[in-house]
Amino acid sequence: xxxxxxxxxxxxxxxxxxxxxxxxxxxxxxxxxxxxxxxxxxxxxxxxxxxxxxxxxxxxxxxxxxxxxxxxxxxxxxxxxxxxxxxxxxxxxxxxxxxxxxxxxxxxxxxxxxxxxxxxxxxxxxxxxxxxxxxxxxxxxxxxxxxxxxxxxxxxxxxxxxxxxxxxxxxxxxxxxxxxxxxxxxxxxxxxxxxxxxxxx
Amino acid sequence: xxxxxxxxxxxxxxxxxxxxxxxxxxxxxxxxxxxxxxxxxxxxxxxxxxxxxxxxxxxxxx
Numbered sequence: 001x002x003x004x005x006x007x008x009x010x011x012x013x014x015x016x017x018x019x020x021x022x023x024x025x026x027x028x029x030x031x032x033x034x035x036x037x038x039x040x041x042x043x044x045x046x047x048x049x050x051x052x053x054x055x056x057x058x059x060x061x062x063x064x065x066x067x068x069x070x071x072x073x074x075x076x077x078x079x080x081x082x083x084x085x086x087x088x089x090x091x092x093x094x095x096x097x098x099x100x101x102x103x104x105x106x107x108x109x110x111x112x113x114x115x116x117x118x119x120x121x122x123x124x125x126x127x128x129x130x131x132x133x134x135x136x137x138x139x140x141x142x143x144x145x146x147x148x149x150x151x152x153x154x155x156x157x158x159x160x161x162x163x164x165x166x167x168x169x170x171x172x173x174x175x176x177x178x179x180x181x182x183x184x185x186x187x188x189x190x191x192x193x194x195x196x197x198x199x200x201x
Numbered sequence: 202x203x204x205x206x207x208x209x210x211x212x213x214x215x216x217x218x219x220x221x222x223x224x225x226x227x228x229x230x231x232x233x234x235x236x237x238x239x240x241x242x243x244x245x246x247x248x249x250x251x252x253x254x255x256x257x258x259x260x261x262x263x
Contacts, residue, residue: 016255020252023252024249024252027248028240028242028244029240031239031248032237032239045245045247049248052248053251056252056255117235121235133232136229137235137236138236164228168224168225168228171224171228172224190224190227190228191223191224193227194230194231195227
């Protein structure tokens with residue numbers, strides 16, 4: 001189930017160039033989305049690059065002037081899930097591995113609360129995580145997120161709200177930690193830091 | 202009947218509702234910040250190479 005629509009339209013250098021420019025602008029966003037799916041930055045960049053190549057190959061099937069960001073995000077997401085399906089045996093280890101990776105890539109320079117959010121996000125079921133990221137950070141409307149995820153708008157809405165509740169619960173209870181550090185501390189830090197940020201604006 | 206938007210029957214203290222909303226806002230801010238941090242990273246050359254190569258195919262990555 002790939003592109004294949006290439007023969008429909010003749011190669012048009014001007015159109016290709018326009019496509020290329022638009023795709024280039026989207027690279028940072030594709031990387032960010034991939035990072036939230038794959039966790040490990042190297043795997044995420046591989047995923048984003050594969051998605052870019054897929055998008056380039058399928059460019060003939062893209063309707064110029066429509067939402068290329070949503071289109072490329074959908075390609076990236078499909079790529080992620082098809083790779084994941086291929087290695088489904090490993091999926092039970094994914095959660096554990098993701099947590100280990102997330103801990104391992106902790107940037108000591110970044111604010112503590114951000115790391116904790118990242119860990120909490122990594123604990124959400126994938127379908128909730130992607131919905132929350134698309135709507136809450138990617139700037140997509142529910143309708144667009146539904147299209148990207150291939151599900152109903154109502155499904156996206158309920159996933160986002162479940163994700164929000166779950167994430168808040170994780171952060172308030174301090175579930176993301178195994179070492180028995182003070183529960184609720186993360187939420188306090190996040191609140192304090194968010195307050196500082198909004199005061200800066 | 203049970204509209205989740207209207208938690209009136211139980212009427213939780215409004216401060217609890219406020220606190221929950223504040224938490225959600227804070228999480229939203231952090232979430233965007235986390236995403237934007239990656240968006241603002243410089244794009245690695247390999248990505249631009251893909252575009253430059255165009256049709257010249259994937260070849261050896263990394």
